[in-house]
Amino acid sequence: MMASLTGMLPLVLMFVVLYFVMIRPQMKRQKEHRAMIDALAKGDEIVTSGGLLGKVTRLGDGIVGLELASGVEVQLQRSAVTQVLPKGSIK
Template identity: 75%
Template sequence: MFISSAIAQTAPAPAAGGDMQSTLVSMLPLVLMFVVLYFIMIRPQMKRQKEHRAMVEALAKGDEVATAGGILGRVSRLGDPYLTVEIANGVEIQVQRSAVVQVLPKGTIK
């Protein structure tokens, strides 16, 4: 007697369409979070990488540059993976192209 009344009080099984809808609704905040993350963090980072790559490819002899280490100098020779930067009269160093973070306006370095 007790078992039959307990079974009678259980909730009815939901329809198959309602279960699918509740699953989609529960996943909506997660999907929205990834969309916001993409537009706030990932997309701007990709844009900065693209701009940096274009700047590094456009380097020419005589450009004044700043490196990631804070060294200012003038490009004296260009190679594929490296470039030579003159930091003082007769003092040249070799740096990776990717280490150049900024091309300075002409005349910045005296």
């Protein structure tokens, strides 16, 4: 009985280390990204996962209207937003 428990101890320790090194930080990043997406507002300047920079013009449930240049507007999914830039970053 004790031999089988001591044999499983390294495996259990590996899972504990894996949780604290990989899984927990990833969950924290996902939570921060979700909060950033929920806090989007009209007029925010953002960067998309494709590298486009623009200003938010419209917000929908899952879609964001993004003005890339004057007169050029695209729609993209909220999940494609990777970063919110400080105001005045885009000239």
